[in-house]
Amino acid sequence: MTGISALVMRRLLGSLAVLLVVVVGAFFLLEAAPGDAVDAYLVSASGGDAGLIGALRQAWGLDRSPLARLGAYLWSLAHLDLGHSVAFGRPIATLIAERLPTTLLLMGAATLLAFSLGALLGLAAGNRPGGRLDRALSVGSLALYAVPGFWLGLVLTVVFAVDLRWLPSSGLEEIASGKAGLARALDIARHLVLPVTALGAIYMALYLRMMRAGMAEVWRQDFVLAAQARGIPRRRLVLRHVARNAMLPLVTMLGVQCAQMLGGSVVIETVFSIPGLGRLAAEAVGKRDTPLLLGVILVSAVMVILANLAVDLLYGALDPRVDPTGRRR
Numbered sequence: 001m002t003g004i005s006a007l008v009m010r011r012l013l014g015s016l017a018v019l020l021v022v023v024v025g026a027f028f029l030l031e032a033a034p035g036d037a038v039d040a041y042l043v044s045a046s047g048g049d050a051g052l053i054g055a056l057r058q059a060w061g062l063d064r065s066p067l068a069r070l071g072a073y074l075w076s077l078a079h080l081d082l083g084h085s086v087a088f089g090r091p092i093a094t095l096i097a098e099r100l101p102t103t104l105l106l107m108g109a110a111t112l113l114a115f116s117l118g119a120l121l122g123l124a125a126g127n128r129p130g131g132r133l134d135r136a137l138s139v140g141s142l143a144l145y146a147v148p149g150f151w152l153g154l155v156l157t158v159v160f161a162v163d164l165r166w167l168p169s170s171g172l173e174e175i176a177s178g179k180a181g182l183a184r185a186l187d188i189a190r191h192l193v194l195p196v197t198a199l200g201a202i203y204m205a206l207y208l209r210m211m212r213a214g215m216a217e218v219w220r221q222d223f224v225l226a227a228q229a230r231g232i233p234r235r236r237l238v239l240r241h242v243a244r245n246a247m248l249p250l251v252t253m254l255g256v257q258c259a260q261m262l263g264g265s266v267v268i269e270t271v272f273s274i275p276g277l278g279r280l281a282a283e284a285v286g287k288r289d290t291p292l293l294l295g296v297i298l299v300s301a302v303m304v305i306l307a308n309l310a311v312d313l314l315y316g317a318l319d320p321r322v323d324p325t326g327r328r329r
Contacts, residue, residue, distance in 0.1 A: 008309065015305045022301045023077070023294060024070070030290050031066050037086045038062060040288040060086045073294065082295040087287035092295040095280060100299065102172060103276035106269070107261055109192060110200035111254070118204040119250060122211020123243050129216040138212065141205040149264050153198035153271040160194060167193050170273035195272045199264055203257055207250055214246030221245075255308035262300050 038056045057063045061072070076083055082092040125137040161169035173179075173187045218224060219242060227237055266278035273279075277296060284293040 011305070011309050011312075015302075018305065019298065019301055020074075023074070023298055026294055026297045027070050027073070027290070028066070030293060035288050036062055037288045037290065040087070040286070073291065077298075082298070083291040085284075085289055085292040087284065087289040087292065092292050095292065096277065096295055096299055099275060099277045099280045102274060103262075103265055103269070103278060105188075106192065106195060106199065106265060106274065106276060107258075109196045110203070110261065111257075113196060113200035114203035114207055114257075115250065115254065117200075118207025119211050119247065121204075122208040122215070122246075123238070125208065125212040126215025126219075126242070126246065127238055129212070129219065134212065137208060141208045145202055145205040145209070147202065149198060149202055150267045150271055152201060153195065153268055156194045156198055157272070167191075169194075172274050191274075195268050195274060198271075199261065199268045202264075203261065206257075207253070210249055210253060211243075211246055214249050215242050218242045218245045251311055251314055254314075255304075255311035258307035259300075259304045262303065 037060055038053060054063075061069060064072075073083065082096070084090070085092050085095060088095060121137055121141075125134040128134060157169050160167045168174075168191050172191050173184065177184075177187065179187050224237070224241060227241060232241075262278070265276060266282055268274070269276045269279040270282050277299070281293060281296045283289075284296060
């Protein structure tokens with residue numbers, strides 16, 4: 001078995017214990033919260049009698065003890081069954097399969113924007129630490145990083161959707177537009193400009209500051225000073241030596257930011273009315289749909305585990321001193 005195969009197999013086996021802890025912990029946290037799906041249903045239906053309440057609790061399995069419901073849920077997971085949503089009346093796997101591609105598209109575009117633009121601007125700032133461009137980008141990135149994501153989304157909506165009318169204010173695409181192919185793809189791209197910018201801009205500022213700080217540190221390393229003494233052109237020195245070594249912390253941060261970006265997508269999808277996994281989680285919380293929320297949390301945990309695995313493999317490709325299993329060569 002190769003090093004990469006061994007790493008993947010070890011991570012997948014270890015992730016089972018992680019997922020079990022996530023599911024059990026989330027279940028008891030939701031149990032500690034006041035109210036349940038029946039209470040949320042009665043609020044939306046403007047009340048109900050005792051007979052209806054008892055029938056709903058029995059139909060939705062809420063008349064059983066928490067341990068019994070947890071055992072039944074884990075047994076269903078062992079058979080790859082996420083259960084049934086009590087709020088939507090549909091299989092949870094179907095609901096997640098419908099919403100997950102939208103969230104992956106939003107997160108993928110935001111990550112690409114944040115990482116690429118942040119690395120490029122950090123490269124420009126770290127090219128000459130202490131220069132005018134470095135100071136300007138550092139101050140701008142600090143101000144941008146301090147802005148809440150939801151506030152930035154609202155400001156972008158007011159400016160570019162309400163005042164200038166350049167971009168749509170909400171949704172993933174025009175309703176019943178009849179567009180297909182390239183026309184539909186362009187319509188979706190227009191609708192994603194504002195949410196992707198709002199979600200990715202803050203992380204872009206973080207990557208910029210990390211890249212700049214990493215390059216400032218690498219400039220003081222002995223091998224860089226030796227390369228300068230040998231007369232290596234500055235462009236080659238910056239791109240092949242300084243920037244490449246400063247890029248490693250950014251790659252490590254990608255795995256950490258994946259979980260935070262999932263949390264940010266809940267806010268952004270709500271602000272821009274995007275039917276993604278984050279908005280589905282918000283709807284599940286509002287309707288006290290514990291099985292659906294557990295399904296969303298479980299899928300999110302799987303996404304974070306896969307993202308960190310991909311980061312480990314990428315880290316080994318960037319640093320020749322590290323093999324795919326994470327050991328120094």
